[in-house]
Every structure is written in structure tokens, then in C-alpha cells.
Amino acid sequence: MRDGAVLEASDRGKLAFLALAFGALALYPLVGGSFGIGLATKIMIYAIFALSLELLVGGTGLVCFGHAAFFGIGAYATVLLSPGYDPAELAWLLPACVGAAALYALAVGALSLRTRGVYFIMVTLAFAQMAYYVVHDTPLGGGTDGIYLNARPVLGLVPGGFELRGGLTLYWFTFGALVLVFAFLAVLLRSRFGRALAGIRVNEQRMRATGFATYPYKLAAFTISGAIAGLAGFLFAVKDGFVNPELLSWHLSGAVLIMIILGGIGHLRGALIGAFAYVLLQEFFKSEAIFGEFSRHWLLGMGFTIIASVALLPHGIVGIGRQLAERRARAARGGGKESADEPA
Amino acid sequence: MDAATFLIQCLNSLQYGLLLFLVASGLTLIFGIMGVINLAHGSFYMIGAYMAYALAPVVAATAGGGFFTTLAVGFVLSIALGYVLEWAFFAFLYEREHLQQVLMTYGLILVFEELRSLIVGDDVHGVKAPPLLAGTIPLGDVMTYPVYRLFISGVCLLLALAMWFVFARTRLGMTIRAGATNREMVQSLGVDIKFLYRVVFAAGVAIAVLAGMVAAPVSSVYPGMGQSVLIICFVVVVIGGIGSIKGALLAALLIGVVDTFGKVLLPQAAGVLVYVLMAVILLWKPEGLFRAG
Numbered sequence: 247m248r249d250g251a252v253l254e255a256s257d258r259g260k261l262a263f264l265a266l267a268f269g270a271l272a273l274y275p276l277v278g279g280s281f282g283i284g285l286a287t288k289i290m291i292y293a294i295f296a297l298s299l300e301l302l303v304g305g306t307g308l309v310c311f312g313h314a315a316f317f318g319i320g321a322y323a324t325v326l327l328s329p330g331y332d333p334a335e336l337a338w339l340l341p342a343c344v345g346a347a348a349l350y351a352l353a354v355g356a357l358s359l360r361t362r363g364v365y366f367i368m369v370t371l372a373f374a375q376m377a378y379y380v381v382h383d384t385p386l387g388g389g390t391d392g393i394y395l396n397a398r399p400v401l402g403l404v405p406g407g408f409e410l411r412g413g414l415t416l417y418w419f420t421f422g423a424l425v426l427v428f429a430f431l432a433v434l435l436r437s438r439f440g441r442a443l444a445g446i447r448v449n450e451q452r453m454r455a456t457g458f459a460t461y462p463y464k465l466a467a468f469t470i471s472g473a474i475a476g477l478a479g480f481l482f483a484v485k486d487g488f489v490n491p492e493l494l495s496w497h498l499s500g501a502v503l504i505m506i507i508l509g510g511i512g513h514l515r516g517a518l519i520g521a522f523a524y525v526l527l528q529e530f531f532k533s534e535a536i537f538g539e540f541s542r543h544w545l546l547g548m549g550f551t552i553i554a555s556v557a558l559l560p561h562g563i564v565g566i567g568r569q570l571a572e573r574r575a576r577a578a579r580g581g582g583k584e585s586a587d588e589p590a
Numbered sequence: 591m592d593a594a595t596f597l598i599q600c601l602n603s604l605q606y607g608l609l610l611f612l613v614a615s616g617l618t619l620i621f622g623i624m625g626v627i628n629l630a631h632g633s634f635y636m637i638g639a640y641m642a643y644a645l646a647p648v649v650a651a652t653a654g655g656g657f658f659t660t661l662a663v664g665f666v667l668s669i670a671l672g673y674v675l676e677w678a679f680f681a682f683l684y685e686r687e688h689l690q691q692v693l694m695t696y697g698l699i700l701v702f703e704e705l706r707s708l709i710v711g712d713d714v715h716g717v718k719a720p721p722l723l724a725g726t727i728p729l730g731d732v733m734t735y736p737v738y739r740l741f742i743s744g745v746c747l748l749l750a751l752a753m754w755f756v757f758a759r760t761r762l763g764m765t766i767r768a769g770a771t772n773r774e775m776v777q778s779l780g781v782d783i784k785f786l787y788r789v790v791f792a793a794g795v796a797i798a799v800l801a802g803m804v805a806a807p808v809s810s811v812y813p814g815m816g817q818s819v820l821i822i823c824f825v826v827v828v829i830g831g832i833g834s835i836k837g838a839l840l841a842a843l844l845i846g847v848v849d850t851f852g853k854v855l856l857p858q859a860a861g862v863l864v865y866v867l868m869a870v871i872l873l874w875k876p877e878g879l880f881r882a883g
Contacts, residue, residue: 543707550697557694
């Protein structure tokens with residue numbers, strides 16, 4: 247255990263980064279136009295989504311490849327639980343949406359946690375596809391066209407209530423949610439529960455040998471993660487005022503995995519950085535001002551960027567510093583990797 | 591459902607199942623032997639189908655050949671493609687975590703899809719079955735069954751047999767199996783394991799491409815076709831047990847039956863049925879039907 251009173255240098259760096267990042271997000275509305283506010287809101291929603299996955303992948307060592315299902319269920323619940331043309335009450339709609347996603351995560355987790363490794367990756371993918379086909383093929387989800395959210399939810403239960411409109415209100419609401427989720431996960435991962443998850447990630451067998459029933463821990467992490475993803479889905483549905491089956495597609499599951507890998511697995515701030523980098527890259531390759539006609543093929547640029555980042559940044563953006571330091575250390579020792587591999 | 595319809599659906603199930611097996615076998619091989627999760631495997635199927643569409647005029651103009659020459663040319667090209675891809679993108683992935691393999695191959699899917707869109711566009715195309723196989727066989731009084739679908743089943747069975755023979759009965763297959771168990775040991779016995787892996791990878795790619803080419807006249811050629819096949823093949827591989835060819839065959843046939851009859855009997859739920867099947871099987875056997883040794 248570290249002494250709580252003394253912060254290590256790396257901790258100070260982390261705190262400085264977070265203060266800077268959240269400070270910048272808090273000040274952004276002073277300078278950002280309506281497009282910028284919308285984009286920043288989207289990035290923050292994806293950051294919440296990525297944080298929820300980071301709890302599983304980085305925190306517990308469970309690679310979920312169907313996380314979009316929880317996101318999509320949160321979003322669909324927002325629309326389906328809103329009464330026709332009247333605004334819904336935020337105070338119960340939000341918990342209901344988060345609860346719906348959590349419930350589905352509990353069911354999926356209970357089944358898929360029986361498997362491990364690659365099986366787990368593929369089983370979570372298959373469960374997400376199942377949810378995808380349910381909203382895609384049944385009348386419930388409105389098919390490929392999706393459904394519109396006719397009225398944004400309103401907080402009316404407490405004095406000083408507001409309508410959760412797009413624009414600044416939603417920006418602040420999302421910002422608050424992001425800070426809360428980040429703080430919650432940071433505390434959770436440092437708690438006894440989080441330590442148990444880390445133990446499961448490193449060596450599950452040994453955790454069991456020391457007397458931890460690992461299954462309930464993993465299931466709890468999976469459910470919490472699904473609930474947070476549902477929160478992100480709720481915010482996304484309110485932001486766009488529209489849901490379609492693509493919110494549950496495996497492309498989105500892949501995209502959110504890419505965000506956390508791009509940022510750097512094993513660090514909560516990696517999820518923030520990754521969501522930021524991913525959305526900005528997407529905007530960059532989609533920009534007609536830069537690529538003209540070719541911006542139609544923006545996925546090509548994304549694909550090459552992803553491949554390059556796997557090849558060149560095995561520890562993500564967060565790990566660049568460490569990677570450079572290691573390289574310098576190797577160079578200082580004299581003789582690169584190649585000469586070490588040469589047979590004598 | 592009368593007897594003739596039932597027979598037709600059975601044949602369709604068999605043909606679909608065998609086709610799935612071809613694509614899934616490459617996926618399970620590459621995983622079982624090299625330990626790489628290859629999300630881009632569905633793209634090879636897509637590339638195959640587009641080859642059947644785009645290569646045919648080129649081959650007809652230069653070599654004057656028909657459908658079968660196109661198949662042969664496509665097969666050779668796909669082996670070259672697999673060989674180069676392994677060298678460029680996969681060779682360094684073996685020591686990486688599964689997560690990075692997922693990411694890398696996801697990137698490859700995006701690249702393949704966009705290159706396809708750049709080269710041949712986003713339209714849906716049909717491919718004609720060769721005149722030799724364009725006929726139908728009468729079943730009962732009014733029903734008929736296309737010869738070409740039987741041809742697909744035949745090709746798939748032949749390839750499955752060939753695969754089994756190479757793996758179980760030849761020295762090459764033995765070396766490959768040994769390499770999957772202990773890479774370093776086989777290497778120290780003087781086998782060029784890197785080359786061997788490259789060959790296995792190329793074979794996996796070629797089989798998926800061939801499956802795409804053969805399927806093109808039945809399924810038509812459309813953007814995104816690789817991804818729907820990929821996801822179903824994942825289900826096949828998971829049900830069968832990752833790395834097990836025998837399991838992949840059984841699972842593919844099972845899914846062929848469930849999917850084909852599901853579409854006939856329960857059209858609303860057809861999309862979900864396959865995944866329900868998978869969930870049930872994994873509840874019963876969390877590591878699939880056959881676990882690779």
C-alpha cells in the first residue's frame with residue numbers, strides 16, 4: 247500500500263492531465279460554436295461509453311466485443327419509454343434506461359462469463375448480434391429506419407427543472423455525467439472490489455485459490471459496465487433525437503474497443519484520450535475541405551490509421567512516453583534488438 | 591410442407607452449411623494453428639465473390655476461358671494475396687495479445703471494404719452460373735432443383751476431404767499440427783515454421799476466396815457481404831470449438847439447417863435463431879462441441 251499523503255511523480259502527472267482535460271472541457275463553451283459544442287458532446291458521450299468498456303477490458307481483463315448492445319439498449323429504451331409526443335420525466339427515464347441496459351448486461355454476463363478468452367470475445371459479439379436482430383427485424387424497433395424521439399425529457403420533479411435540450415444544457419449534463427462516471431470508476435478501481443478485479447485480470451486461478459468467488463465479481467463488473475454504457479446510450483439518443491439499429495451494430499462495438507486500445511488499455515484516462523482521438527480522426531478523414539471527393543472513402547484512412555497504431559503503438563497513446571523511454575534506454579545500452587537476436 | 595419442399599430445404603441447408611464450413615474452416619485453422627483471431631476473414635469471402643464478378647470478363651478476354659478458368663485464376667491470385675498479407679500484416683501479430691489482433695484485423699476490414707468500393711463501386715451485381723451447370727433437376731411433379739447448388743455442395747465436400755487428407759494423412763499436415771502444439775520445438779528440428787505458417791495462412795485465404803467465388807452465382811455480389819458471413823462463421827467456430835475442423839463441419843451443418851428451416855417456418859425470428867442456438871450450446875458446453883486438443 248502506498249502512503250496516501252505523498253503523491254508519486256506519475257500520480258502528479260496524471261492529476262495534472264485530468265485537471266487540464268476537464269478544465270478545458272469546462273471552459274470550452276466560452277469559445278466553441280454550436281458545431282463545436284455538438285462535437286464535444288459527442289466526444290464526451292463516447293468517452294463515457296469507452297470508460298464503461300475500460301472497466302471490463304482494462305480493469306477486469308474481460309474483452310467484450312458486443313458492448314454496443316448495452317449502448318443501443320439504453321438509447322432504444324430512451325425512445326420507447328418516452329410517451330408519444332409528450333416529454334418524459336428525466337428523474338425516472340434516466341434510471342429506467344440505465345436499468346434496462348444493466349438488466350440485459352446481467353443476463354448476458356451470467357451466460358457469457360461461463361466462457362473465457364476468445365470464446366468470451368465471440369460470445370459477447372453473438373449476444374450483441376442477437377439484440378441487433380431483435381430491434382432490426384421486429385416491429386418493436388421500427389426496423390432499419392429507426393425511431394424518432396419526439397420530445398426531449400424534462401426534469402420536473404425538483405424546483406429549477408429544465409428540459410434536456412440539445413446544445414448547452416445537454417453539454418453540461420453530459421460533462422457532469424462524464425466527471426461522475428470517471429470519479430466513480432477511479433474510486434471503484436481503487437476499492438477492495440477493484441483490487442479483486444485486478445487480481446482476476448492478472449491471475450484468476452490464484453484469486454480463486456485465495457478464496458475469492460471470482461464469478462460474482464466478474465458479473466458485477468459486467469453489469470456495472472453495461473449500466474454505464476446504457477447511460478451513454480441514453481445521452482446519445484437525447485442528443486440525436488433518433489435511434490436506429492446501427493447503435494447496436496458490431497461496428498460500434500469494434501469502434502469503442504478501438505477507442506480504448508488507441509488511448510491505452512489499463513488507464514482510465516486512456517479511454518478519454520482514445521474517444522477524443524477517434525472522433526477527431528473520423529472528423530478529419532470525413533472532412534471535405536481536406537480530402538474533397540475522397541472524403542466519401544473516409545473509412546480507408548481510418549483503417550490505415552488503426553493498422554498503423556497497432557503496429558507502432560502497442561501501448562496506445564498513453565504509452566508513447568514509456569515507449570520512447572524504453573527505446574532510449576535500449577539505445578543507451580548500445581546495440582539494438584537485432585544484434586541481441588543474432589546467434590553467437 | 592410436402593416431401594419435395596422438404597427435400598429442397600434439406601438440400602439448401604446442406605449447401606449453405608457446407609459453404610459456411612469452407613469459410614469457417616479457414617477461420618478456425620488460422621486461429622487453431624497460429625492463434626490469431628482474424629476478423630478480416632469475411633473480407634476474403636467478399637473478395638472472392640467480387641473476383642468472380644470482376645475477373646470473368648478479364649479472363650474471358652485474355653485467356654478466352656469461362657467460369658472454371660476464372661476459378662483457377664482466382665485461386666492462384668488468392669494464394670498470392672494470402673502470402674503477401676501474412677508477410678505484411680500478420681507475421682508480427684503472433685506474439686501480440688488477442689485484443690491487438692482484433693484491432694488490426696478490424697482495420698483491415700475497413701481497408702478491404704473501401705478498396706472494393708474504390709475499385710468496383712457499391713452496386714449489387716449478379717453472376718451467371720456457367721452454362722454447363724445452369725440446368726435444373728426435376729423433383730416431384732412441379733418442383734425443380736438447380737444443378738449449380740449441387741455443384742457448390744460437391745466442391746465444398748471435395749475441399750473438406752482434401753483438407754482432412756492433408757492434415758491427417760500427410761507429412762506436411764503432421765508438421766503443421768506439431769507447429770501448432772510447440773512452435774519452438776518444431777523450429778529447432780529444422781522446419782522453417784515461418785514459411786509453413788505463411789503457407790497455412792495463404793491456404794486459409796484461398797479457401798475463403800474460393801468459397802466466395804463459388805457462392806457468387808447463388809448469393810449475388812453486394813457490399814458488406816463479407817461481414818454478415820464473418821459473424822455467422824464466428825458462431826460456427828464457437829459452437830464447433832475453436833481450432834477444431836471436425837467441430838466446424840458439424841456446427842456449420844447445424845447452422846445451415848437451423849437458418850434455412852428457420853427462414854421457412856419462423857421468418858420473423860430467423861435472424862435471432864442462430865444466436866439462440868449458440869447460447870444454448872454454450873450453456874451446455876462452454877467450450878464448444880469439440881475442443882481442439
